[in-house]
Amino acid sequence: MKKFLFLIFLLTYSFSSSAHMAHYNKFNKIEMEILRDGEVIGYNYYFFKKDSDNTTVTNQLKFTVKLLGATIFEVESYGEEKYYKDKLISFNSKTQQNKKDKYVELKLNKKENSYNIKGSSYTGSASVENVVGNWWSHKILQTSSQISPISGSIKEQVVTFIGKEKIELYGKTYEVEHFKLTSKDMSIPKDKRLNFDIWFDKKNALILKVAYSRMGNWEYRVKKFE
Numbered sequence: 001m002k003k004f005l006f007l008i009f010l011l012t013y014s015f016s017s018s019a020h021m022a023h024y025n026k027f028n029k030i031e032m033e034i035l036r037d038g039e040v041i042g043y044n045y046y047f048f049k050k051d052s053d054n055t056t057v058t059n060q061l062k063f064t065v066k067l068l069g070a071t072i073f074e075v076e077s078y079g080e081e082k083y084y085k086d087k088l089i090s091f092n093s094k095t096q097q098n099k100k101d102k103y104v105e106l107k108l109n110k111k112e113n114s115y116n117i118k119g120s121s122y123t124g125s126a127s128v129e130n131v132v133g134n135w136w137s138h139k140i141l142q143t144s145s146q147i148s149p150i151s152g153s154i155k156e157q158v159v160t161f162i163g164k165e166k167i168e169l170y171g172k173t174y175e176v177e178h179f180k181l182t183s184k185d186m187s188i189p190k191d192k193r194l195n196f197d198i199w200f201d202k203k204n205a206l207i208l209k210v211a212y213s214r215m216g217n218w219e220y221r222v223k224k225f226e
Contacts, residue, residue, distance in 0.1 A: 020086045020139055021055050023205035024048060030136050030206070031224040034063045036216045041065060042075075044220055046136040057081040059093070059134055059149070065215070073215070074098055079149050081132055088115075091132050095150050104152040106132075119152020126154055135207050135220055138200055141179055156184035157194050167199055167209065169221055174201050174208055190214075 027048045034042040042063025049056045058080050065073040079093035091106040102120040108128070109116050115126040126147060131139045133146040133155070140146060145156045162178040176199040183194040191214065199209040210220040 020137075021083050022086075023138075024055070024057075024136070025050060028226050029224075030222060032135065032220045033223050034061075035219045035221065036063075036065060038217075044135065046134070053085045055083045057083070057134075057136060059136070077150065079104075079132075079134070081134070088128075088132065091147075091149070093149050097150070102151050104147075104149065106147065106152065115147075117147065117152045119148070121148065121151035121153040123152070130154060135210055138205055138207055140207075141181070141198065141200060144184075155194055158182050158184050162197075165199070169208060170223055174199075175203070176201050176208060 027046075029048065030046040032044040032046075033040050034044055043061070045060045047058045047060075049058075059078065061075065061077040061079075063075055064071055075095065075097045077093060077095035079091065081088060082090045087108065088106075089108045091104060093104045095102040104120070105118040107116050108114075109125070112125070113128055115128060115130065117124060117126055127145070129143060130145050130147045131137065131143045132149050133140060134149050141159050143157070145154055147154055158181070160180040160182070162180055165176055165178050167174055167176055179198045179200060181194055181196045181198055183192075186193065195212055197211045198207055200206070201208045204225070206222065206225065208222045212218050
């Protein structure tokens, strides 16, 4: 039954995928808090700038994990996605993870209809069916592979519909659809594996919450959008 419902979901959203960016014309920004074991440790902000058929989405992320007052893990990142209508034409990011530099430089190759990627973990081409793995876009629930916004690596994935639920965030109740996003190859090391629970608000075309476990229990929660 769940597989059937997920098929209906895919058919519904595939029908409207050509208007994907139009879903976000109403947004100027999306603010997410990052929590680890129930404690706020950082933020993930997305800003939208529209100019006719061109849309630029900038991403600011920062969090710090401390143990007994000492910093044991720290990430700060900035990214920029550029779209023409619904087509991604470029993505660039710079990230410092525990003082180690990571990056992605992606450009659309119009002649080959593919992406050219130069990243800290991968350099080469990729299908335009890939989606940059940022949480502002529900298109990540419609694809079979994603591009890491940190390193440029390509990750194959499986998305499973869990069911409809109600969740409460910051004093508001939302009717959402719960999905599980996992790596297609579950034999890869756990620290490289995709394993996320995602709660999607269909009414606002917005991923409201993401949860996963890795060195603690993590959550990304939408605190504010406008």
